[in-house]
Amino acid sequence: MAEKPRVATASLCGCFGCHMSLLDIDERILQLVDLVIFDRTPLTDIKTLGDCDLGLIEGGVANAENVEVLREFRRRCKSLVAVGACAVNGGIPAMRNQFSLAECLHESYRDGIGVHNPGIPNDPEIPLLLDQVHPIHEVVAIDYFLPGCPPSADAIWTFLTRFLEGRPIAFPYTQIHFD
Amino acid sequence: MNKTFTLDGREIHFETGQTIMDAALAAGVYIPHLCHNPEFAPHGSCRVCVVDIGGRQVSACTAAASEGLQVDSSSEAIQATRRAILQMLFVEGNHVCPACEKSGACQLQAVAxxxxxxxxxxxxxFPRRPVDASHPDVVIDFNRCILCELCVRASRDHDGKRVFAISGRGLESHLVIDSPSGLLGDSSFAAGDKAAHVCPTGAILPKGRGYETPIGERLYDREPINIIGDVRAHEEEVV
Incomplete structure (x- = not known):
């Protein structure tokens, strides 16, 4: 048998809720580790990305590092999936698009209630924020979309099993929701 | 007498003067729709009820039924057109389902x-639109308005108030409120108005409540809209 498919995951501007939902497949994760090899992912803590068959992206694109990671995933992964509301449409973080970036930074670090030592962080190691948060399909081409906040463990499992078996991706009604 | 047309291969009876939508609803056949509500004059603006008749795409809520029509409402081509229309509605506003009180019982979401x-x-x-919370009982979130004009029609034709109108053209079209300040709180709008209970999205919501129904038990959580029906059909049990 050929080598097992390689799977990578990343959380961009998300809350890690989608990764938690992936872990929520419970004991099925033992089946999953038999079926695939995990490449770069917070689950393995591997930091570098190799060539993969499948990339799962949680979160939208909010800063320069998100753009870099997302583009690298697109280069390295044969199929790329937008997992969860933030990756699909920007989600909750994109609510900051109602305000200018300066307004957001001033509220958080200068004028907001309870701010001590006001000052906008400018350490060169901190990735620069984009002026708006974007869904990932506005930055790179995406092959599959899995909505939900988060997508349920069952929805993720449906996707993974169908993908790995080479079957068309389709979900029962109750597994698709935008929230 | 006994005139019929064909909808997805099924014979549908109709009376003179009925639209394709009227006849389909009467026959219990679902054609997805947002701006249509049988209590009000058809509007034909959301285009979600698009059907194909002999290669022409028309809105079922405004097209008159006539003898012998062959109507396609369920082919993949028609569903793809509807999806594209819905996708445009979603990107044109700010529909943040995870944060919206209407989520799970939202007709826009259910049709999607x-x-x-x-x-x-x-x-x-990502338009920048205001939220109007000036009214004591009802809040309007313009981010979620899809310009279906149901509140406009309900206020004008049922409540006799004309609280709402659409102003501007094209991309500038937006919902406006008839009051000196432009705010809902300064208008004659009341929570008991019909116009407060016809919004197919979460644009017009009652205050003082929210997220009352647990996830999994909301209107469209378990079964799709073609089985459950429109939000308005369940408005009484919600209120």
């Missing part, structure tokens, strides 16, 4: 599920 929409596809506008 019905047509198999998984993602917005297009580039988001």
């Amino acid at each position: 599920y019905y047509t198999g929409m998984l993602a917005p596809h297009f580039t988001h506008f």
